[in-house]
Amino acid sequence: MSLSVFINTDRDNRTIPKGWHNWNRPEAQETVFYGEFSNSGPGFMPVERVSWVKQLSTIEAGSYTPKKILWIASDNGQPTVVTPSLAVEGIRITN
Numbered sequence: 001m002s003l004s005v006f007i008n009t010d011r012d013n014r015t016i017p018k019g020w021h022n023w024n025r026p027e028a029q030e031t032v033f034y035g036e037f038s039n040s041g042p043g044f045m046p047v048e049r050v051s052w053v054k055q056l057s058t059i060e061a062g063s064y065t066p067k068k069i070l071w072i073a074s075d076n077g078q079p080t081v082v083t084p085s086l087a088v089e090g091i092r093i094t095n
Helices: 026-031 058-062
Strands: 001-005 030-035 053-055 072-073 079-081
Touching: 026 030, 030 058
Parallel strands: 001 030, 030 053
Antiparallel strands: 072 079
């Protein structure tokens, strides 16, 4: 299962109105979760989104916290919470 959630982001005009594309593989929609909450900007058009994008409620969005979803392994192999400043483009981690 692939998971992408955008919360409190400024979606610029590079985001297509539909929000997501299945790369012409409709079966892929069965194994992904795309969610949005409290976004803004010219690329945030929830009424234009594809039907399989979920607009999250406040309660649903509250379950996506850095402590719960952004983890990397530290040098000793124990999980370490990634600070939000290290998270870029969803949950892809960059230095």
